[in-house]
Amino acid sequence: LPYGVRKMVEIARALCLGPRLILLDEPSSGLNPEETEDLSFWIEDINEELGITVVMVEHDMNLVNQVSDRVLALTDGAVIAVGTPVEIQNHPDVLRAYLGD
Structure with a gap:
């Protein structure tokens, strides 16, 4: 298969x-x-x-984003944000962790 x-x-x-x-x-x-x-x-x-x-x-x-009601974002094993997909995409800690300052 x-x-x-x-x-x-x-x-x-x-x-x-x-x-x-x-x-x-x-x-x-x-x-x-x-x-x-x-x-x-x-x-x-x-x-x-x-x-x-x-x-x-x-x-x-x-x-x-397509299938989730709630998202928990992690970096280095630590929770940095919890929310809807839109909230996570715009969360300052998530942006900082994944895109830098």
């Missing part, structure tokens, strides 16, 4: 257990833009249709 399909199968396998919470570690890593778009729909459906909470570690901010 192609890599992107294997990642979707991994998520589907986890869902077979009927979880209330699913943890995703860099789910878009290694995916092309089309596969990442498909993944975003999967994540939204998992949350909205199945009522499963999704906690995700992700560096693809487009994906984060």
Whole structure:
């Protein structure tokens, strides 16, 4: 199976257990833009249709902004901001940490 399909199968396998919470570690890593778009729909459906909470570690901010209600931004293991995607994008500590002064 192609890599992107294997990642979707991994998520589907986890869902077979009927979880209330699913943890995703860099789910878009290694995916092309089309596969990442498909993944975003999967994540939204998992949350909205199945009522499963999704906690995700992700560096693809487009994906984060598309599927997240709340975002927790870290730098060097420390929480620097918590909020909606828009709040995080405009948070001075986040801008400083990721873009510099």
